[in-house]
Amino acid sequence: xxxxxxxxxxxxxxxxxxxxxxxxxxxxxxxxxxxxxxxxxxxxxxxxxxxxxxxxxxxxxxxxxxxxxxxxxxxxxxxxxxxxxxxxxxxxxxxxxxxxxxxxxxxxxxxxxxxxxxxxxxxxxxxxxxxxxxxxxxxxxxxxxxxxxxxxxxxxxxxxxxxxxxxxxxxxxxxxxxxxxxxxxxxxxxxxxxxxxxxxxxxxxxxxxxxxxxxxxxxxxxxxxxxxxxxxxxxxxxxxxxxxxxxxxxxxxxxxxxxxxxxxxxxxxxxxxxxxxxxxxxxxxxxxxxxxxxxxxxxxxxxxxxxxxxxxxxxxxxxxxxxxxxxxxxxxxxxxxxxxxxxxxxxxxxxxxxxxxxxxxxxxxxxxxxxxxxxxxxxxxxxxxxxxxxxxxxxxxxxxxxxxxxxxxxxxxxxxxxxxxxxxxxxxxxxxxxxxxxxxxxxxxxxxxxxxxxxxxxxxxxx
Amino acid sequence: xxxxxxxxxxxxxxxxxxxxxxxxxxxxxxxxxxxxxxxxxxxxxxxxxxxxxxxxxxxxxxxxxxxxxxxxxxxxxxxxxxxxxxxxxxxxxxxxxxxxxxxxxxxxxxxxxxxxxxxxxxxxxxxxxxxxxxxxxxxxxxxxxxxxxxxxxxxxxxxxxxxxxxxxxxxxxxxxxxxxxxxxxxxxxxxxxxxxxxxxxxxxxxxxxxxxxxxxxxxxxxxxxxxxxxxxxxxxxxxxxxxxxxxxxxxxxxxxxxxxxxxxxxxxxxxxxxxxxxxxxxxxxxxxxxxxxxxxxxxxxxxxxxxxxxxxxxxxxxxxxxxxxxxxxxxxxxxxxxxxxxxxxxxxxxxxxxxxxxxxxxxxxxxxxxxxxxxxxxxxxxxxxxxxxxxxxxxxxxxxxxxxxxxxxxxxxxxxxxxxxxx
Numbered sequence: 001x002x003x004x005x006x007x008x009x010x011x012x013x014x015x016x017x018x019x020x021x022x023x024x025x026x027x028x029x030x031x032x033x034x035x036x037x038x039x040x041x042x043x044x045x046x047x048x049x050x051x052x053x054x055x056x057x058x059x060x061x062x063x064x065x066x067x068x069x070x071x072x073x074x075x076x077x078x079x080x081x082x083x084x085x086x087x088x089x090x091x092x093x094x095x096x097x098x099x100x101x102x103x104x105x106x107x108x109x110x111x112x113x114x115x116x117x118x119x120x121x122x123x124x125x126x127x128x129x130x131x132x133x134x135x136x137x138x139x140x141x142x143x144x145x146x147x148x149x150x151x152x153x154x155x156x157x158x159x160x161x162x163x164x165x166x167x168x169x170x171x172x173x174x175x176x177x178x179x180x181x182x183x184x185x186x187x188x189x190x191x192x193x194x195x196x197x198x199x200x201x202x203x204x205x206x207x208x209x210x211x212x213x214x215x216x217x218x219x220x221x222x223x224x225x226x227x228x229x230x231x232x233x234x235x236x237x238x239x240x241x242x243x244x245x246x247x248x249x250x251x252x253x254x255x256x257x258x259x260x261x262x263x264x265x266x267x268x269x270x271x272x273x274x275x276x277x278x279x280x281x282x283x284x285x286x287x288x289x290x291x292x293x294x295x296x297x298x299x300x301x302x303x304x305x306x307x308x309x310x311x312x313x314x315x316x317x318x319x320x321x322x323x324x325x326x327x328x329x330x331x332x333x334x335x336x337x338x339x340x341x342x343x344x345x346x347x348x349x350x351x352x353x354x355x356x357x358x359x360x361x362x363x364x365x366x367x368x369x370x371x372x373x374x375x376x377x378x379x380x381x382x383x384x385x386x387x388x389x390x391x392x393x394x395x396x397x398x399x400x401x402x403x404x405x406x407x408x409x410x411x412x413x414x415x416x417x418x419x420x421x422x423x424x425x426x427x428x429x430x431x432x433x434x435x436x437x438x439x440x441x442x443x444x445x446x447x448x449x450x451x452x453x454x455x456x457x458x459x460x461x462x463x
Numbered sequence: 464x465x466x467x468x469x470x471x472x473x474x475x476x477x478x479x480x481x482x483x484x485x486x487x488x489x490x491x492x493x494x495x496x497x498x499x500x501x502x503x504x505x506x507x508x509x510x511x512x513x514x515x516x517x518x519x520x521x522x523x524x525x526x527x528x529x530x531x532x533x534x535x536x537x538x539x540x541x542x543x544x545x546x547x548x549x550x551x552x553x554x555x556x557x558x559x560x561x562x563x564x565x566x567x568x569x570x571x572x573x574x575x576x577x578x579x580x581x582x583x584x585x586x587x588x589x590x591x592x593x594x595x596x597x598x599x600x601x602x603x604x605x606x607x608x609x610x611x612x613x614x615x616x617x618x619x620x621x622x623x624x625x626x627x628x629x630x631x632x633x634x635x636x637x638x639x640x641x642x643x644x645x646x647x648x649x650x651x652x653x654x655x656x657x658x659x660x661x662x663x664x665x666x667x668x669x670x671x672x673x674x675x676x677x678x679x680x681x682x683x684x685x686x687x688x689x690x691x692x693x694x695x696x697x698x699x700x701x702x703x704x705x706x707x708x709x710x711x712x713x714x715x716x717x718x719x720x721x722x723x724x725x726x727x728x729x730x731x732x733x734x735x736x737x738x739x740x741x742x743x744x745x746x747x748x749x750x751x752x753x754x755x756x757x758x759x760x761x762x763x764x765x766x767x768x769x770x771x772x773x774x775x776x777x778x779x780x781x782x783x784x785x786x787x788x789x790x791x792x793x794x795x796x797x798x799x800x801x802x803x804x805x806x807x808x809x810x811x812x813x814x815x816x817x818x819x820x821x822x823x824x825x826x827x828x829x830x831x832x833x834x835x836x837x838x839x840x841x842x843x844x845x846x847x848x849x850x851x852x853x854x855x856x857x858x859x860x861x862x863x864x865x866x867x868x869x870x871x872x873x874x875x876x877x878x879x880x881x882x883x884x885x886x
Contacts, residue, residue, distance in 0.1 A: 036473075037472065059470075059472050059802075059803075060798070060801075060802035060803065061798060061802075062798055062799065062802050092720075100730070101721065101726065101730065104719075104720050104721045105721050105788065108719050108720070108721050108788070108791075108792040108796075109788065109791050109792060109795070110795055111791075111792060111794065111795020111796035111797070111798070111799075112795075112796075113796060113799055128799060129795070130795050130798050133795065156733070157730065157731070157732070157733035158733065159733070160732075160733025160734070161729055161733045161735070161736055162736075163758070164689060164733070164734070164735050164736045164756070164757065164758055165736040167688045167689040167756075167758060168689065168736055168756055171688040171689070172586055172687055172688055172689055173584075173586075174584050175584075275684075275685050275686050276584055277580050277581055277583040277584050277883070278580065278581060278584075307521075308517060308520075308521055308526075309513060309514075309516075309517035310514060310517035310518040310520070310521045315514055318574060319513065319514070319570055319574075322570075322573055322577075324577075325574070325577035325578050325580070325581045326578075326581060345581050347577045347580075348577070348580055374518075374522070377522065378518065378521035378522050379521075381521060381522060381523065381524035381543065382521055382524065384524055384543065385475075385524040385525065385526070385541065385542075385543060388473050388474065388475050388543075389475065389541060391473060392473060392475075392803055392805070393802060393803060394802075
């Protein structure tokens with residue numbers, strides 16, 4: 001949505017910024033987008049291709065500063081899984097002029113609450129800090145975008161840290177192991193097959209060359225978007241950012257060589273025995289990409305099935321039949337088609353098979369008959385509450401903008417989705433249920449317990 | 464009492480009621496009673512069943528949850544602005560007409576037991592639950608707010624009915640609201656709601672005391688590839704003269720990524736994804752605790768290192784440079800504890816519920832800025848006893864317990880607890 005007024009309102013500011021420091025390349029205002037209330041999102045782009053999304057929000061004297069790279073574990077090859085995530089860890093280490101540890105010390109001296117995350121489609125770095133610290137943070141973030149240095153000692157130590165993170169999230173976590181098995185089984189060709197944290201043997205094998213190659217390929221300005229939300233002046237932020245990032249050379253964005261997942265035509269079922277308090281079921285139906293129109297009605301359908309205590313599956317499986325202690329579902333929010341997931345933890349003495357039957361009968365019901373208007377209205381209200389609750393802080397706003405910008409190239413897609421929800425009818429939900437909740441395109445993981453544990457007595461005598 | 468802050472930046476209202484008593488009210492042997500009572504009240508207001516209540520909340524675009532700590536009980540949630548009146552009415556029903564049907568009670572009790580059992584799969588929860596149970600010996604602070612399998616099993620509907628009546632009598636109740644609302648509506652609501660609630664001062668347990676000696680509680684679980692370690696002892700209270708000194712001291716030791724613990728355990732050795740220390744704040748003296756989770760084979764060395772670091776921290780103290788860095792961090796990051804109306808109101812609520820100095824948060828920055836290295840070192844020697852710590856480890860005993868017994872200096876007690884019977 002580019003408007004003439006929007007272009008005009010920054011023309012003088014941009015001209016002055018370039019005139020004051022001509023060696024840092026051009027800067028263009030691309031578009032103005034209405035956010036919520038009186039707030040307006042502005043998009044700019046530097047000559048090297050770095051996109052900036054700026055949202056001035058003076059509700060608190062803070063700034064949220066996010067750097068989103070369009071690289072995630074989907075870009076990894078077999079044998080090199082986990083590289084995007086390991087590299088995210090390394091981005092907190094040494095840089096030219098900053099020995100190991102100094103980056104974090106400077107961030108902390110600015111009062112910055114900083115973190116990072118990697119998932120299938122993206123890697124993001126985030127800080128929130130008092131507004132008077134903006135100049136320091138811009139310098140630090142620009143430095144690590146193009147002046148990171150890697151040493152063998154840091155790499156070895158960070159590999160050990162990531163291996164321990166994997167033990168924490170996967171090896172010693174029943175839900176983590178079952179989840180990993182689901183995606184590994186459901187995807188055979190597409191890189192969503194591999195976990196973002198990587199296989200243990202791959203993590204152990206990474207070299208400095210692997211990491212530097214990854215850095216050069218993917219951490220280019222044209223492959224990133226900066227998202228700033230908070231109490232700052234746009235002209236000042238543009239001046240600081242252009243001077244810090246403007247001389248980073250423009251690199252071509254890497255060509256993505258990804259195979260689509262072949263159509264799944266029959267159910268895949270895996271049974272796994274794990275030491276756990278109870279049995280579990282996880283189902284993964286092949287679902288649409290986040291940008292697909294069907295994602296919105298499916299999200300509402302999943303809300304009706306598991307969103308809160310009044311939804312169908314908790315009502316039946318937890319309350320009416322007492323089969324499970326927990327049941328959840330989600331529609332994968334990913335760039336490529338992924339999974340509609342259902343997971344349930346059986347109560348003691350209830351088999352995973354029994355839970356699967358109950359799940360199947362409820363899923364069959366939404367394929368057979370439309371949901372009620374009241375259920376649909378409640379799902380919409382819950383979705384609205386969830387979106388608004390996530391926008392309370394500057395950091396929450398930046399996360400929402402950065403995620404949709406990176407996955408869909410539409411930073412305000414969260415609001416678009418909310419509006420699209422208002423247009424959905426029960427018939428739309430019936431259609432997507434019939435299209436996607438198809439047993440021949442699903443993967444089933446049944447987690448059972450070792451015999452001794454499955455038959456362990458009730459804990460009546462425990463103190 | 465009412466605490467309000469209007470903020471019209473989003474069409475939402477956060478509303479909560481709280482009372483200054485919590486699981487300390489649970490009778491011995493029926494731990495978890497306050498929590499299960501509040502959950503049942505939330506499900507069955509004005510004779511509804513849980514499905515009807517949940518449907519009403521969803522239709523309002525609202526969530527409503529109860530929280531029970533040792534000394535506080537609160538019921539609150541967030542609602543779309545246009546539905547505040549109906550939401551406030553529902554919350555009032557929870558308190559004044561809690562319903563408490565027998566069928567819903569049996570349902571809830573069964574769910575609580577199932578949730579307790581599922582929590583056995585979370586090793587970190589097991590470690591901290593065991594730490595909380597063992598820190599203060601027989602003091603009421605060691606009794607679990609969520610209950611145990613046995614205590615939850617013993618709770619009957621009559622217990623819940625009597626407890627709900629007791630909760631309704633405890634004063635003062637505090638109403639807190641932040642967001643986009645008309646203050647006159649909530650002022651009137653608070654006046655009407657507070658009628659008929661005579662002030663009954665809650666009974667208070669005496670301050671918890673330090674249990675002397677190092678004690679190892681090893682929660683035995685098969686096939687663990689890493690260990691969850693939680694270490695704890697007595698900490699601080701906002702009324703302590705050396706409170707801010709201990710806050711800065713803890714920041715230096717384990718409060719940030721650049722702090723000593725994270726640097727030694729994670730950055731230098733790669734032993735754990737995280738290593739941090741915490742000071743909890745409560746009505747009585749809170750706890751000082753540490754959390755880290757190394758690979759199983761690194762556990763003895765990691766635990767040995769952390770214990771030696773605590774000793775060194777207390778005996779040798781902190782440096783001026785460390786103090787400067789920590790104070791700068793605390794000064795600059797303070798804004799994130801007050802950057803939303805909800806957080807600001809929560810601070811006021813905490814001060815009232817926990818009976819902290821009324822100017823505690825107002826003096827926070829000044830308090831932090833004024834402490835010296837000397838004061839911090841004195842506070843560490845006064846408040847942290849490196850030789851009187853509870854150590855909870857979740858791991859596989861056959862490969863670790865004996866080694867840990869040997870490697871922990873000054874260990875006075877060591878026992879193995881089966882993971883599914885940690886109580």
